[in-house]
Amino acid sequence: MNSIESGKWRYATKKFDASKKVADSTIKELEEVFNLVPTSYGLQPARLMVVTNQELKNKLVEKCYGQAQVRDCSHLLVFTTVTVDAAYIEDYFTRTMELRGTPAETLAPFKKQLLSSFEKMTAEQNKAWAVNQAYIALGMVMSACAEKAIDSCPMEGFIPAQVDEMLGLEALGMQSCLLLPVGYRAADDMFATMPKVRLPLSDAVKHIS
Numbered sequence: 284m285n286s287i288e289s290g291k292w293r294y295a296t297k298k299f300d301a302s303k304k305v306a307d308s309t310i311k312e313l314e315e316v317f318n319l320v321p322t323s324y325g326l327q328p329a330r331l332m333v334v335t336n337q338e339l340k341n342k343l344v345e346k347c348y349g350q351a352q353v354r355d356c357s358h359l360l361v362f363t364t365v366t367v368d369a370a371y372i373e374d375y376f377t378r379t380m381e382l383r384g385t386p387a388e389t390l391a392p393f394k395k396q397l398l399s400s401f402e403k404m405t406a407e408q409n410k411a412w413a414v415n416q417a418y419i420a421l422g423m424v425m426s427a428c429a430e431k432a433i434d435s436c437p438m439e440g441f442i443p444a445q446v447d448e449m450l451g452l453e454a455l456g457m458q459s460c461l462l463l464p465v466g467y468r469a470a471d472d473m474f475a476t477m478p479k480v481r482l483p484l485s486d487a488v489k490h491i492s
């Protein structure tokens with residue numbers, strides 16, 4: 284499928300066929316797509332938690348306002364963020380020096396700028412910045428799913444603090460912000476055949492030439 288075809292094929296799946304599972308090798312590819320996503324400054328403040336434990340998936344339904352996709356999907360992808368602080372930034376520069384062989388003195392001005400920017404941020408600003416990066420990751424992983432004819436449903440409809448508690452994310456320094464159940468659509472999901480509700484292209488896109 285090209286990108287227009289997969290964009291038309293994809294829809295926010297409301298009902299998954301719980302008997303169909305995505306191959307582990309395909310999930311591994313999606314994990315790599317996630318890790319290749321571009322992020323602001325390259326700091327990668329988003330982390331992915333992949334949940335297959337059926338008992339947990341069952342329990343998560345009530346934390347998602349009764350949305351059964353989290354129970355019936357093959358894999359539940361939980362997009363989370365971590366806090367970027369001075370130690371995190373240090374690690375990032377150490378990795379950059381190791382992987383690129385860039386001398387510390389070349390990176391010093393950029394490092395100083397990042398340390399100063401993040402020091403000035405409130406906790407809310409830090410979180411909001413990180414969540415923005417998670418949304419980019421969500422979009423790219425969703426596109427990769429569609430290219431592979433894997434169904435998904437982006438979800439903001441859940442109670443993050445309670446999901447974090449259930450999955451033990453706090454101990455890992457992770458906070459959930461988005462869910463993406465992935466799998467295969469149920470044959471009777473009526474949303475699969477509904478026409479897409481979209482603006483006329485001329486309203487959605489303007490041109491200045």
Ligand SMILES: Cc1cc2nc3c(=O)[nH]c(=O)nc-3n(C[C@H](O)[C@H](O)[C@H](O)COP(=O)(O)O)c2cc1C
Pocket residue numbers: 293294295296297350436437438439440441479
């Ligand atoms: C960030 C985000 C959060 C969403 N949250 C939910 C959700 O909690 N539950 C749900 O069923 N759909 C959710 N959706 C799906 C949208 O309702 C859906 O993408 C939109 O209506 C367009 O339909 P389509 O994706 O089927 O083309 C969400 C979509 C996005 C991008």
